[in-house]
Amino acid sequence: xxxxxxxxxxxxxxxxxxxxxxxxxxxxxxxxxxxxxxxxxxxxxxxxxxxxxxxxxxxxxxxxxxxxxxxxxxxxxxxxxxxxxxxxxxxxxxxxxxxxxxxxxxxxxxxxxxxxxxxxxxxxxxxxxxxxxxxxxxxxxxxxxxxxxxxxxxxxxxxxxxxxxxxxxxxxxxxxxxxxxxxxxxxxxxxxxxxxxxxxxxxxxxxxxxxxxxxxxxxxxxxxxxxxxxxxxxxxxxxxxxxxxxxxxxxxxxxxxxxxxxxxxxxxxxxxxxxxxxxxxxxxxxxxxxxxxxxxxxxxxxxxxxxxxxxxxxxxxxxxxxxxxxxxxxxxxxxxxxxxxxxxxxxxxxxxxxxxxxxxxxxxxxxxxxxxxxxxxxxxxxxxxxxxxxxxxxxxxxxxxxxxxxxxxxxxxxxxxxxxxxxxxxxxxxxxxxxxxxxxxxxxxxxxxxxxxxxxxxxxxxxxxxxxxxxxxxxxxxxxxxxxxxxxxxxxxxxxxxxxxxxxxxxxxxxxxxxxxxxxxxxxxxxxxxxxxxxxxxxxxxxxxxxxxxxxxxxxxxxxxxxxxxxxxxxxxxxxxxxxxxxxxxx
Amino acid sequence: xxxxxxxxxxxxxxxxxxxxxxxxxxxxxxxxxxxxxxxxxxxxxxxxxxxxxxxxxxxxxxxxxxxxxxxxxxxxxxxxxxxxxxxxxxxxxxxxxxxxxxxxxxxxxxxxxxxxxxxxxxxxxxxxxxxxxxxxxxxxxxxxxxxxxxxxxxxxxxxxxxxxxxxxxxxxxxxxxxxxxxxxxxxxxxxxxxxxxxxxxxxxxxxxxxxxxxxxxxxxxxxxxxxxxxxxxxxxxxxxxxxxxxxxxxxxxxxxxxxxx
Numbered sequence: 001x002x003x004x005x006x007x008x009x010x011x012x013x014x015x016x017x018x019x020x021x022x023x024x025x026x027x028x029x030x031x032x033x034x035x036x037x038x039x040x041x042x043x044x045x046x047x048x049x050x051x052x053x054x055x056x057x058x059x060x061x062x063x064x065x066x067x068x069x070x071x072x073x074x075x076x077x078x079x080x081x082x083x084x085x086x087x088x089x090x091x092x093x094x095x096x097x098x099x100x101x102x103x104x105x106x107x108x109x110x111x112x113x114x115x116x117x118x119x120x121x122x123x124x125x126x127x128x129x130x131x132x133x134x135x136x137x138x139x140x141x142x143x144x145x146x147x148x149x150x151x152x153x154x155x156x157x158x159x160x161x162x163x164x165x166x167x168x169x170x171x172x173x174x175x176x177x178x179x180x181x182x183x184x185x186x187x188x189x190x191x192x193x194x195x196x197x198x199x200x201x202x203x204x205x206x207x208x209x210x211x212x213x214x215x216x217x218x219x220x221x222x223x224x225x226x227x228x229x230x231x232x233x234x235x236x237x238x239x240x241x242x243x244x245x246x247x248x249x250x251x252x253x254x255x256x257x258x259x260x261x262x263x264x265x266x267x268x269x270x271x272x273x274x275x276x277x278x279x280x281x282x283x284x285x286x287x288x289x290x291x292x293x294x295x296x297x298x299x300x301x302x303x304x305x306x307x308x309x310x311x312x313x314x315x316x317x318x319x320x321x322x323x324x325x326x327x328x329x330x331x332x333x334x335x336x337x338x339x340x341x342x343x344x345x346x347x348x349x350x351x352x353x354x355x356x357x358x359x360x361x362x363x364x365x366x367x368x369x370x371x372x373x374x375x376x377x378x379x380x381x382x383x384x385x386x387x388x389x390x391x392x393x394x395x396x397x398x399x400x401x402x403x404x405x406x407x408x409x410x411x412x413x414x415x416x417x418x419x420x421x422x423x424x425x426x427x428x429x430x431x432x433x434x435x436x437x438x439x440x441x442x443x444x445x446x447x448x449x450x451x452x453x454x455x456x457x458x459x460x461x462x463x464x465x466x467x468x469x470x471x472x473x474x475x476x477x478x479x480x481x482x483x484x485x486x487x488x489x490x491x492x493x494x495x496x497x498x499x500x501x502x503x504x505x506x507x508x509x510x511x512x513x514x515x516x517x518x519x520x521x522x523x524x525x526x527x528x529x530x531x532x533x534x535x536x537x538x539x540x541x542x543x544x545x546x547x548x549x550x551x552x553x554x555x556x557x558x559x560x561x562x563x564x565x566x567x568x569x570x571x572x573x574x575x576x577x578x579x580x581x582x583x584x585x586x587x
Numbered sequence: 588x589x590x591x592x593x594x595x596x597x598x599x600x601x602x603x604x605x606x607x608x609x610x611x612x613x614x615x616x617x618x619x620x621x622x623x624x625x626x627x628x629x630x631x632x633x634x635x636x637x638x639x640x641x642x643x644x645x646x647x648x649x650x651x652x653x654x655x656x657x658x659x660x661x662x663x664x665x666x667x668x669x670x671x672x673x674x675x676x677x678x679x680x681x682x683x684x685x686x687x688x689x690x691x692x693x694x695x696x697x698x699x700x701x702x703x704x705x706x707x708x709x710x711x712x713x714x715x716x717x718x719x720x721x722x723x724x725x726x727x728x729x730x731x732x733x734x735x736x737x738x739x740x741x742x743x744x745x746x747x748x749x750x751x752x753x754x755x756x757x758x759x760x761x762x763x764x765x766x767x768x769x770x771x772x773x774x775x776x777x778x779x780x781x782x783x784x785x786x787x788x789x790x791x792x793x794x795x796x797x798x799x800x801x802x803x804x805x806x807x808x809x810x811x812x813x814x815x816x817x818x819x820x821x822x823x824x825x826x827x828x829x830x831x832x833x834x835x836x837x838x839x840x841x842x843x844x845x846x847x848x
Contacts, residue, residue, distance in 0.1 A: 036667055036673075036675070037675075037719065037723075037762075039673075039674065039761070039762050040665075040667045040668075040673040040674060040675050041673075042667070042668060042673070044668070044672055044673055044761070045668050045670070045672050045673070093743075094742060094743055097743040097744065098733075098735075098739060098743075098744070099732075099733060100732060100733030100791075100794070100796070100797075102751060102754070102755070102758050102794070103743075103751075104748075104751065105746055105747065105748050105751050106748075107748065108745070109745035109746050109747050109748075109750075110742075110743060110745065111743050134758075135755075137672075137759070140672060140759075140761070141758065144758070144760075148731050148732040148733070149732055151726075151727050151731055151732055152732040187712065216667040216668040216669065216673065217666055217667055217668075217669055218667045249644065250644065252669075252670045253670075262596070264596050266600065266602065268602070269599065270599050270600040270601055270602045271598065271599045272596065272597070272598045272599065275598060304602075312602070314596070314600070317596050317597075329672075333670060333671075336671070336689060336691070337644060337670070337691070338644070345603075346602070450656070450657075450660075451656070451660075452652075452655070452656025452657060453656075494660055495659065495660035495661050496660050496661035496663075498625065498627045498628070498661070499627065500625065500626070500627055500712065500713050501663045501712060501713040501714075501716050502663075503655075503663055503664075504655075504660040504661060504663075
């Protein structure tokens with residue numbers, strides 16, 4: 001077994017991981033481990049923009065941005081985190097511009113800005129132009145720019161190294177701390193141990209729990225599941241964002257920028273139905289509200305198409321030249337995948353699983369929480385894998401690109417500072433045993449179940465029962481199915497028994513992550529008997545601040561039980577308030 | 588360009604009766620031939636044939652997944668985003684370099700078997716997976732990052748819309764290697780930088796904020812640089828992002844000549 005030694009090890013090379021690497025790499029010896037190549041990361045699929053109150057085109061300030069973020073998250077946002085993010089957004093955008101990011105420009109040569117859902121002037125009075133963008137490929141430009149700067153700073157990457165375990169040990173004071181990670185080299189099938197003083201999780205989300213999703217095939221929640229298996233709680237996992245405009249039937253993302261640039265949603269009557277649900281900002285209401293409104297139109301029989309199962313995104317009133325300049329990629333997606341010409345035809349769309357608001361709990365220094373109060377020295381997380389709770393129960397559009405830049409940078413700085421003053425912890429002899437046993441068990445499995453089939457059944461039940469509308473009954477159904485699939489998972493057989501590029505093996509490991517996270521997500525959804533942001537319970541349609549204005553914390557605990565399900569323990573963490581009192585959320 | 592403001596759209600419009608895409612989705616049968624290679628098993632490559640029933644909107648990637656998930660789990664290929672933005676799944680489909688996730692089956696000739704091979708010019712590791720390291724090595728050599736050591740302004744550096752448009756096309760590159768591995772010069776001379784590296788050099792050479800254009804032109808004036816390009820246009824045809832690569836290479840050649848005058 002090979003052992004490598006770095007001050008800081010970063011898991012994941014998307015926006016958060018590479019932004020952290022640029023900071024940590026200039027301070028201490030840093031390695032980035034990614035299961036892909038850095039430029040394949042799903043940050044590159046983000047389209048519409050990154051909000052910051054630059055006020056380049058109209059009056060704006062970071063306090064309005066903070067308020068919008070908190071209200072958008074239905075007040076489950078930790079307000080100290082939101083303040084940090086909105087305040088540092090301005091430098092985050094300027095940092096990227098100086099690194100070379102080719103933002104669209106105003107006639108004066110400044111960074112141009114456009115409207116986006118939920119971002120408003122003066123606490124909800126009207127939409128504001130706050131999103132900095134590069135056509136509809138802002139995420140692509142961020143990913144490329146960060147990779148370019150990693151090349152510039154000679155960041156060390158280990159490409160196609162899957163991190164499969166976190167090594168936690170007790171230090172001399174009895175404090176549990178990370179000593180490194182265990183990883184699997186896809187090319188050779190060899191297991192490598194990386195010893196590190198600081199470890200940063202930046203491994204992204206878990207959208208592949210669902211069938212209809214804008215997420216990449218590789219977004220299987222690895223980081224969240226690895227941390228959870230090592231006793232770290234997961235926060236607010238019941239909150240999933242369903243993006244309103246996925247291409248119907250495919251889930252491919254069509255940016256909210258389409259509506260920011262003037263596109264509107266219509267039902268089968270040709271009606272602009274968002275006027276009924278959000279009279280003030282209509283199609284630019286936050287995503288949870290728009291997604292539910294769309295699903296409701298379909299449910300009440302006003303859907304379009306042969307099966308009446310989608311609504312239409314209408315861009316036909318926009319000038320083709322304007323579409324080409326501002327929305328070139330997404331209109332090409334509509335042409336390529338659905339054969340629809342957006343200049344003249346409306347585009348079929350339906351909500352698609354998009355983003356996990358929950359994840360590994362962190363504070364504003366990106367330090368990982370071991371429980372509701374304490375943090376773990378040397379362990380950090382940033383981006384979608386983390387829950388610093390800037391998004392609360394519903395993330396505003398563009399705030400994820402902002403999150404990865406602000407908290408990725410913070411994670412890199414704080415992890416490097418910690419490593420500079422810390423010693424390596426010894427790696428236990430048996431540190432890789434769990435990983436080796438897991439891989440051996442899967443390789444040698446001779447059961448009758450297939451990974452692809454189990455994953456499909458999981459995704460089907462999650463789409464059916466855990467999407468934008470949930471009830472006690474549907475969630476119970478999902479949990480029952482997940483428990484059944486967990487049993488069947490013990491009985492899988494893979495076909496590829498080799499060492500080189502064995503993706504058959506890795507997909508089986510990833511399915512284990514998905515199953516565990518789906519269970520945490522569903523049981524947390526069962527527990528939260530209220531409706532808030534992305535979590536809508538038809539049996540409890542109102543927000544219930546008296547009982548549920550708090551973060552969910554779910555722990556792995558073999559001796560405990562939660563909502564009748566063994567192996568999970570429930571706790572809560574208070575929401576941090578600074579200056580905003582919860583109000584009814586109307587747009 | 589003046590700011591464009593969308594006029595307030597109608598609250599209700601008459602939709603065309605056929606608006607919004609397809610009716611019932613038809614299924615069809617396809618035969619797929621995949622070039623297989625696994626040095627753990629044999630030093631020889633061979634072809635495997637699969638017969639599949641697929642749906643109207645399915646892509647080549649869906650066919651590969653169907654094979655992997657239902658018929659042969661050992662079939663190995665890279666993929667991630669599945670909608671043409673991450674650049675993982677460039678491969679030779681019916682002899683042409685394309686992204687598997689951006690190639691709809693219904694757009695191919697289904698009367699004949701569809702052939703799928705790894706991209707050429709990079710060492711094959713297993714099935715459709717090639718060693719990408721030589722490709723990224725060439726990319727790293729052209730200094731693919733903004734260089735500007737002048738005084739940093741407090742706010743953003745200014746750039747006019749025209750200056751920004753000058754290099755827009757080459758910012759679209761997703762480093763999938765479809766272009767480089769379609770280039771006959773690259774097939775015979777692995778030292779050639781290849782179209783993708785030149786595209787990424789172009790992106791900075793023509794960025795008004797960058798100061799290292801001369802250094803990049805010097806690098807590309809090498810015997811393995813732009814002058815090896817014979818303007819066969821394979822790269823432009825292969826690019827899944829529609830970048831006018833041959834034109835970008837020509838602009839780099841012109842910049843080198845203009846500089847030496």
